Amino acid sequence: MQGTYGDSTRSVKATDTERLPGSPVAPYPVPAAAYHLDPAEDDAQDTYGRRSNPTWRQLESALAQLENSSDAIAFGSGMAALTAALRVAVAPGATVVVPADGYYQVRAYAREYFTPRGVTVVEARCEQMCDAAGSADVVLAETPSNPRLDVVDLHRLAMTCRARGATLIVDNTTATPLGQQPLSLGADLVVASATKALAGHHDLLAGYAAGNHPDLMERLRTERLHAGPVLGALEAWLLLRSLATFGLRFDRQCQNAAAVAVMLRTHPAVRAVRYPGIPEDPAHPVAAVQMRRFGGIVAVELADARTVHALVERSALLVASTSFGGIHSSVDRRARWGDAVPDGFARISLGIEDTEDLLADLEQALPRT
Structure with a gap:
């Protein structure tokens, strides 16, 4: 059983x-x-x-x-x-x-x-x-x-x-x-x-x-x-x-990540989005074969470091943190740690907040132009 x-x-x-x-x-x-x-x-x-x-x-x-x-x-x-x-x-x-x-x-x-x-x-x-x-x-x-x-x-x-x-x-x-x-x-x-x-x-x-x-x-x-x-x-x-609550939390995190990845793909302030769970992602063909779920992390490229900082400042739900996987949604600009990524590259770790609240918060926090 x-x-x-x-x-x-x-x-x-x-x-x-x-x-x-x-x-x-x-x-x-x-x-x-x-x-x-x-x-x-x-x-x-x-x-x-x-x-x-x-x-x-x-x-x-x-x-x-x-x-x-x-x-x-x-x-x-x-x-x-x-x-x-x-x-x-x-x-x-x-x-x-x-x-x-x-x-x-x-x-x-x-x-x-x-x-x-x-x-x-x-x-x-x-x-x-x-x-x-x-x-x-x-x-x-x-x-x-x-x-x-x-x-x-x-x-x-x-x-x-x-x-x-x-x-x-x-x-x-x-x-x-x-x-x-x-x-x-x-x-x-x-x-x-x-x-x-x-x-x-x-x-x-x-x-x-x-x-x-x-x-x-x-x-x-x-x-x-x-x-x-x-x-x-x-x-x-x-x-x-x-x-004991890992299954519940991870289910919500994956749900939130998939929804955020889809939303960010069409946002004018976003230059690129990576999430292996969306069919358009280059990693999706292999991920779809070997992964049961695609995780709670979305990678996004914005214009520059200042835009990432403004996103965090304007958001009511995202916290600036270098870890991931927690109950709070967080943003980490990876260039600050020496990763070979553009200055505006950010790792967004989705928490367990309600999906609709996260989408609305990101929409109001991201610049439209």
Whole structure:
């Protein structure tokens, strides 16, 4: 029966507690740095807070259910999960491919950490990923890309990696597990920032990795233990609490993004719009095959930076923020962070406001000429 559940039901079921008489229906946090030990037992599950935590395990079980994976590992942030995955997968002397058009800090980390260690770092745009993978040992793909929302053909990329014996890691942050299932398309590992749509309230940092290869997951869990990029128990509980409403929130965000993308395409103040869910978008043919939903982010190009600033100032609903996926709709002008985009390029993350209110607010906030 579980395979037929809708997304909101899956989100609620993923956070279920045991149905024992007298036990709480909602999960509760276990903030513990140390545990009572049995002097005669050398293989206890919970010994020290950096190694394990009951709240982590409940969260990781929920994340694995949403990603349809056999295992998931929680981290203190999305970058913590992603960099740990790269450290585990990339051997000295290897060639690693990272997105040239994805999150800018990933490129910076790859260059600064791996290049001095004899690793060849190749930066490839979405449309170059499959060709670049032909000579790689590890490939990290982000799709849809942040911030342009280009899409990588994951099935084709996975086949290329498999033919070479390369490890494929997919950053699923923008799509979320309700929008895309990279493991079913051939990825070896999924990483994501749960700070964004999964947590959804702009109030915590978290990340995770999910996969089906026991040896890879065990090495990743050991890396977390040794390096220490752990998630606090209270943050894990807050994220677990948020997951129950993830399906509802993401449904509204996708609905809002689709409506805003259609509206902006014909607005005279808008030079270009990117959203993989509209048929006119160049990423749509591939996105329509591999994505179940197209996400809550719309990329838009306005005349210049001043026009973006005026949009935020005139809007009653949009906030200026560099994160995305939260309940509040937000705008981020990406050139300020060094992305190779025009000064008037903005990433609009749609929240859970009523669609009609958002459309009316954008209409009055955008200039007509």
